[in-house]
Amino acid sequence: MENMVGYNPSFAEEVFQNVHSGDKIKMCMNCGVCAASCPLREHMDYPPRQIFSLIRAGKREMVLGSEAIMLCTSCYACVVKCPRSIPVIDIMHGLAHYALTKGYMPRVETARFGTEFWKQVYRLGRVDEKDLPRRVFFAGGFVEGIKKMLSFMDIGIKLMLHRRMKLLPERKIKGVKSLQKMLNKAEVLEKGGAVR
Amino acid sequence: MKYFLYWGCSLEGSGANFLVSLKPPCEALGMEFLEIEDWNCCGASVSYAGAGDLAIKVLNARNLAIAEAEGGYDVVAPCSSCYIQMIKVNHEIKENPKLLDEVNACLSEGGLKYDGTLNVRHIQDVLYNDIGVDKIKERVVKPLTGLKVAGYVGCQSVRPYGEYDSVNKPVVQDRLLEALGAEAVPFPSKIKCCGSGIFLPEMDYCMVLVKNILEDALNHGAELISTVCPMCAMNLELYQGRINDKYGTDFDVPIVYLTQLMAVAFGMDMKKDAALNYNVIPPERVIRAAIG
């Protein structure tokens, strides 16, 4: 599939225009220092350096469908080390966000976790640590949800017994309506738009 | 000295032992904490999946704008994710004034405005630079003599800006541990990543990261690991059982917040102030052995 898409010179332009910090890729000299910094590099199909080359080569499917763009742990090691001061992490996050808006879903669990997290922030202004895993687990259907829920029971019980779980549901912040207006505005001004 | 304490969502839940143990020793050192009125979540490190970068900036600028209007004291963010999210806005608006205009265009939808005048500080930063190790030493009544601690700094509490410590060889946490009388063991994995916010959804991949960190600490003689981040604390502490099952190891290493050790060394209550009973892997035994 991927190979059939072939060369697509407009893809680099698409990334420069729509992905946060995407235009900074232009400064990349392909040294590979960033790729060596990623904690999960062994599991990345294409480490950051290669992602950037693929963008320049116009390989849209390979980039937006890549697992690597969702395997960034936000460790900031690349930012400290890149000799060209490229915000590699921002580009990786930007690509993951953009891929999701385009209907790609590499690393399903992480994608669900991140999108549910954001939905909760938008809805409440806060995050509910009990409710979030439940929503993530059940996003893939009821049976899968129950299985996952049970597999995490031990962790939940430990936290509860050690007073590390808020027992009451998280309430909306008072200014949630006004916060939502601000975030809606940001979505309008943002490159690429938000995932809903 | 007055500060806004932006404790964020996790310190009300899985990181409760950080918040409980932070206030008593810091207040004993003369710090006074105010809450940012009606604060919102910082977005942590995974929101990018759902939100664009500007929305995350606005989310954080809302808290900063409120704090700025309420007195403009330095904002202390103990959670490293909150810290990085907030300080990132400040850094980027300094480099790019256009961004501040965009952020304010959004904030104005809710009648707020941010002038970019606030300082965002890490708890290690204020303890080390505002209070200082001498004052901390003076307050110690039960020195943690001989307690071998691996000071785990992790990622986002120093990277990428290195506001108060070296990004390559951070020393602040070790100096603070030493001020409490503990021995900070050499620990090459000090700034290695634990998997951070994606540990939970990517557990199969991330467990080895934690395994390597724990192993390194133990190989260097640590009896416990200290941290200043609720994500690090969770990832390092809660999954040791699973890691043992997967790799045939037998980890049972207590993971404590620096502030918990501080409360103990200041002679405060082990439960009420140091919140040691909140820890899933009990740290009391090794700590009691040190304070006698």
Ligand code: SF4
């Ligand atoms: S470290 Fe910087 S310059 Fe080198 S490959 Fe990565 S992004 Fe490009």
Ligand code: SF4
């Ligand atoms: S921040 Fe992300 S892209 Fe950068 S080194 Fe860490 S995992 Fe890799």
